[in-house]
Amino acid sequence: MEAHRSIKGHNDFRYLWLARVSSQLGSAVGMVALPIIAVTVVEASTFEVALISVCAAVATATLAFPLGHFVEFRRKRPVMITTDVIRFGSLLSVPVVGYLGLLSVAQLCVVSALNAACQIAFSSASQSHLKSLVSRDRLVDANGRLEATNWLSLSVGPSIAGALIAVVKALGGVVVNAAAFVFSAIAVWRIRTSEPDPPVPEATDSRRTELLAGFHYAWRYPAMRRMLISWVVFAGCVSMTTPATTIFYLRDLEFSAVEYGLLMGIPSLGGFLGARATLRAVNRLGQVRTVWWSSLLRGPWYFMIPLFGATMSGPLWCGIGFFAVLLFSGLNNSAMAGFRQLNTPDHLLTRVATLWSFATTISQPLFILVGGLLATWLGARETLFITASLLTLSAFLVPRNDSRSPESQPERHAVG
Structure with a gap:
């Protein structure tokens, strides 16, 4: 079994990490600020508020493969800096136009779509660049730290956004949001390791084949x-729980707004801890078996929510269950990302990474619709039992080992 080392002390990785932190926190603030601006500044209707989110989803669905192909054959750091600059400009236009009294739903839709497209390009470029930035034996720990940061931003990002908007108002919050992308661009610019030449597309490949x-x-x-299929099912089922969970917490169990907010935020710390445990787990079990075991252990905890939610200590049990689900999800996501990077040829890294985002974006709306219909027909608690069962069963789609023989393994390139 290949041994993996800590990424600690790698200065250029620290700059990439800072860029990801800034980008993710900026996105978290924007995710909260834009709907608030739509409601309080533009006075948008419910449909118009939903339309802003739809534009982001449509941009992701239609541009994921073309952007993945575009980024694949270009240097990754200039792509990351360019997407940060575009997001900075588009977001800064919101308070500027807002203070002039000319802000519209159409502009918010354009900003939402632009930021979704830039997020795809930035994320795929940073994942691909990571493999050329750090050595192979430090890649697992690097992925674990980036995944941990992602979960931490999900936990504290919305809270920071809420506090920030309360102080400087929604338009002011977008200014801070835009500034985060400037900081991200500077961090990427500070990376000093020479970036290798990007791969060259095969002249014989058709456009469709390349995409x-x-x-x-x-x-x-x-x-x-099998990992991809399992991931789509798991992520889709998590999305399926969204309408049922909201109804179950707020209507059936009559949790307060504070309890609901805590249950949506604090358990994400489980994802942070799971991601930080990736290096130790992979060194002990190997990559594929870490993915298998974490997949097997993440689903059953969700049964605690419909089983014990109605008890006197319901919020506590719901929090523990959700925390444990995210704990093993963080471990699973980090190990799976490392497996993809180590077993994908360099000239396909960006497009394979984009595939995961595309598959999730396409499938989630359907799962959310199914969850809403089930909650309407069967009730919220019954729907949560069904989704908990599907979450658990998704683990059996994951392989227990990598069945490929050594001679059929994909091309691997040593990196320094």
Whole structure:
């Protein structure tokens, strides 16, 4: 079994980490601020508020593969800096136009779509660049730290956004949001390790073949294909719980707004802890078995929510259950990202990474719709039992080992 080392002390990784922190916190603030601006400044209708989110989803669905192909064959750091500059400019336009009294739903839709597209490009570029920035034996710990940061931003980001908006108002919050992307661009610019030349596309490949190359590679790789299917089912089922959980917490159990907010935020710390445990788990079990065990252990905890939510200590049990689900999810996501990077040829890294985002974005609306219908027909508690069962069963789609023989493994490039 290959040994993996800590990334501690790697200065250039620290700059990439700072860029990701700034980008993710900026996105968290924007995710809260834009709907508030739509309601309080533009006085948008419910449909118009939903339309802003729809524009982001449509941008992701339609641009994921083209952007993945575009980023694949370009240097990654200039792409990251450019997307930060675009997000800075688009977000700064909101308070500028807002203070002039000319802000509209149409502009908010454009800003939402632009930021979604830039987020795809930034994320795929940073994941691909990570493999050339750190050595192979430090890649697992690097992914664990980035994943931990992601979970931490999910936990504290909305809270920071709420406090910030309360002090400087929604338009002022967007100014701070825009500034975060400037900080991210500076952090990327400070990376000093020489970036290798980007891969060159094969002249014989058709446009369609190039766009779908990441999908074709992942689908022909048995372990990666099963991980992708399991991930889509798991992420979709988590989305399916959204309407049922909201109804169950607020209407059936009559949790207060404070209890609801805490249950949505604090358990994300479980994801942070799980991601930080990735290096130790992978060194002990190996990558594929870490993905398998974490998949097996993440689902059953969700049964605690419908089983014990109605008790006197319901909020505590719900929090523990959700915390444990996210604990093993953080471990799973980090190990799976490392497996993808170590087992994907360099010229396909960006497109394979984009595939995960695309598959999740396409499937989530359908799962959310199904969850809403089930909650309407069967009730919130019954729906949560169904989704908890599906979350648990998704683990059995994950392989227990990588069945590929050594000679059929994908090309691997040593990095310094």
